[in-house]
Amino acid sequence: MAVLPSTRIYEGTRIPSPVPTILEVDPDKHDLEDILTINFGPNHPSTHGVLRLIVDLDGETVAGIRAVIGYLHTGFEKNMESKTWWKSVTYAPRVDYVSFQSNELVYVLAIEKLLGIEVPRRATWVRMALTELNRIHSHLIWLGTSALELGAISLLWYTFDDRDEILDLFEMAGGTRMHTRYFQVGGLAEDLPPAFTAETRKFLPRMLRSLDEYESLLDRNAIWLERTKGIGLLSAGDALALAQSGPMLRSSGVNWDLRKTMPYLAYDEVEFDVPVYPNGDVYDRYKVHLDEMRESVRIVRQCLDRIDEMDGEPWIADDRKVVLPPRHELHTSMESLIHHFKIVTEGYVVPEGEVYLAIESPRGESGCYLVSDGGPRPWRVKFRAPSFAALQATATTVQGCLVADLVAIAGSLDPVMGDADR
Amino acid sequence: MTNAGVPGVIETRDSYGETTLVVDPARLVEACLSLRDEHGFNFLSDITPTDYLGWGEVGVAGYFGTAAGRDLNAPGSQGLARLPEPKPKRFSVSYHLLRVSDEPARVRVQVWLDDGEPVATVLPVWPAADWFEREAWDMMGIGFEGHPNLVRILMDDDWEGHPHRKDYPLGGEPVRFSDEE
Numbered sequence: 113m114a115v116l117p118s119t120r121i122y123e124g125t126r127i128p129s130p131v132p133t134i135l136e137v138d139p140d141k142h143d144l145e146d147i148l149t150i151n152f153g154p155n156h157p158s159t160h161g162v163l164r165l166i167v168d169l170d171g172e173t174v175a176g177i178r179a180v181i182g183y184l185h186t187g188f189e190k191n192m193e194s195k196t197w198w199k200s201v202t203y204a205p206r207v208d209y210v211s212f213q214s215n216e217l218v219y220v221l222a223i224e225k226l227l228g229i230e231v232p233r234r235a236t237w238v239r240m241a242l243t244e245l246n247r248i249h250s251h252l253i254w255l256g257t258s259a260l261e262l263g264a265i266s267l268l269w270y271t272f273d274d275r276d277e278i279l280d281l282f283e284m285a286g287g288t289r290m291h292t293r294y295f296q297v298g299g300l301a302e303d304l305p306p307a308f309t310a311e312t313r314k315f316l317p318r319m320l321r322s323l324d325e326y327e328s329l330l331d332r333n334a335i336w337l338e339r340t341k342g343i344g345l346l347s348a349g350d351a352l353a354l355a356q357s358g359p360m361l362r363s364s365g366v367n368w369d370l371r372k373t374m375p376y377l378a379y380d381e382v383e384f385d386v387p388v389y390p391n392g393d394v395y396d397r398y399k400v401h402l403d404e405m406r407e408s409v410r411i412v413r414q415c416l417d418r419i420d421e422m423d424g425e426p427w428i429a430d431d432r433k434v435v436l437p438p439r440h441e442l443h444t445s446m447e448s449l450i451h452h453f454k455i456v457t458e459g460y461v462v463p464e465g466e467v468y469l470a471i472e473s474p475r476g477e478s479g480c481y482l483v484s485d486g487g488p489r490p491w492r493v494k495f496r497a498p499s500f501a502a503l504q505a506t507a508t509t510v511q512g513c514l515v516a517d518l519v520a521i522a523g524s525l526d527p528v529m530g531d532a533d534r
Numbered sequence: 535m536t537n538a539g540v541p542g543v544i545e546t547r548d549s550y551g552e553t554t555l556v557v558d559p560a561r562l563v564e565a566c567l568s569l570r571d572e573h574g575f576n577f578l579s580d581i582t583p584t585d586y587l588g589w590g591e592v593g594v595a596g597y598f599g600t601a602a603g604r605d606l607n608a609p610g611s612q613g614l615a616r617l618p619e620p621k622p623k624r625f626s627v628s629y630h631l632l633r634v635s636d637e638p639a640r641v642r643v644q645v646w647l648d649d650g651e652p653v654a655t656v657l658p659v660w661p662a663a664d665w666f667e668r669e670a671w672d673m674m675g676i677g678f679e680g681h682p683n684l685v686r687i688l689m690d691d692d693w694e695g696h697p698h699r700k701d702y703p704l705g706g707e708p709v710r711f712s713d714e715e
Contacts, residue, residue, distance in 0.1 A: 127661050130682040131682050132657070132661035132662075132664045133665060134683065182686075182687060182689060182690075187697060190698055194704055225550055226550065352576050352577055352634055353660060353662065354661055354662050355660065366634065368634050374638050374640075464619065465549055465550055466554075466584075466628075468552065468579075468580070468628075468640070470579065470632075470640075477632075479579055479580055479630065481582045485589060485618040486618050491584070491586075491589070492582075492585075494580070496580035500665060501662060503665075504661075504662060504664060504665050533688055534688075
């Protein structure tokens with residue numbers, strides 16, 4: 113093996129060497145005969161999905177760890193290559209089934225970048241509102257399950273109650289509760305129903321009240337504090353070196369949010385703050401998640417105002433080569449019938465080229481790399497999965513922790529295994 | 535984004551508002567170190583291999599037309615469409631870099647490889663490359679020289695073949711515990 117050149121990133125790092133994702137048992141610190149190797153998962157109630165951790169224990173202390181993934185690999189990316197662009201949109205939300213709307217968004221935005229199609233502003237604002245609602249939904253699941261894993265069972269019922277209301281809103285907008293396929297290349301599949309903004313406005317204050325309740329349930333709970341503070345440490349330098357993004361990065365003191373730094377949709381037109389916490393422990397990750405939900409409520413509120421202003425405006429681009437013609441035209445217009453037939457059977461053609469587009473999903477940088485050969489199908493689809501990157505931090509964050517903390521730390525990385533394994 | 539002083543750059547392309555630096559595979563680590571230390575690209579977003587086997591030919595994915603005209607047996611046929619630009623080699627590996635700072639920027643570093651041609655690991659430059667490279671090996675069979683743990687990550691350890699390659703069939707798997715197996 114070649115000599116590794118000296119690197120600046122590595123100074124003062126806790127990242128294991130030579131393999132950054134495997135923590136080997138240190139023979140100086142542990143008696144190798146005392147080491148007990150156990151399998152933690154893949155089917156274990158508190159591993160956050162089918163994540164398998166092979167843990168070397170010295171008593172109750174974690175001396176070594178390696179994460180094994182792939183149990184949920186389904187080959188989405190390969191499948192999408194054999195579908196037309198039009199049909200493959202359905203796959204995107206199923207990759208990360210908790211933040212489905214974000215995944216749908218990143219795929220649709222990437223195709224639109226290749227097509228160079230202009231999206232009407234009403235569609236942009238609706239997309240923002242739904243993606244932010246989805247962020248709350250995703251964070252609620254994270255909060256509920258993480259607290260559940262640490263013994264705070266009651267929180268799960270409360271968070272899933274609120275989550276259900278968000279799913280009701282999705283059902284209202286797109287017709288399905290999850291995996292809506294509501295975002296379409298060029299805009300939206302349908303216009304919002306008239307009652308959507310009013311219903312969402314009713315939901316937002318309830319959500320804020322619930323957040324205060326969660327905070328009072330956990331923030332003054334001695335067990336919760338004891339089990340989250342100072343645990344699962346990750347420094348800012350290590351977080352960047354390990355390509356951590358989203359709440360992981362912001363809880364390590366890095367002020368980085370793609371919505372602010374490289375705005376997409378209309379995030380440069382809304383007001384919101386980026387919560388940043390300095391300690392890089394499980395508690396700070398919890399605080400970031402909680403604050404982000406409040407900011408999302410703020411963003412959704414601004415979106416609703418704009419959506420109401422734009423009532424009656426088009427919600428999908430007027431490009432008949434890409435977008436299905438309105439249904440009523442099919443009976444009267446030969447042209448529309450031909451376009452409809454061509455899009456449904458062959459799909460639309462996307463110009464040749466390659467793009468990488470990233471958005472801030474609830475888990476961090478969710479990217480999509482597309483290659484088109486100018487035909488009706490994607491040549492290559494690759495998702496940059498934030499959960500996949502987050503799990504690379506297991507070996508760095510669990511160092512020296514107790515086996516009980518392992519649950520808290522693995523949960524705090526917020527991995528969705530569908531996203532990590534794709 | 536200026537690529538002044540990045541060693542090993544063969545070609546710079548700008549398309550769709552993105553910069554791609556095509557780099558000589560032999561000087562990849564050098565180029566990456568320069569991008570990280572002198573240009574501030576401290577964040578490795580992703581490593582993506584792409585297989586261009588059958589690029590611009592009939593029947594693999596794009597359904598390009600033949601000289602004889604539209605192929606009636608291929609329902610997705612586009613007739614005589616313009617063939618895409620030929621690619622220098624079979625595989626491309628794209629490194630998507632991000633600058634996490636007050637001047638955010640993205641750049642794509644790309645190397646071109648033939649089947650079985652390895653490339654040096656960028657693990658010493660960005661530790662995050664660990665799993666990204668393992669995935670590229672597992673799915674596409676790209677070898678990364680110097681990677682200390684280049685084993686399969688998503689597929690089983692004893693899996694044969696690399697599923698994301700274009701010559702790997704879709705749906706050819708026998709169903710477990712069925713009569714097919």
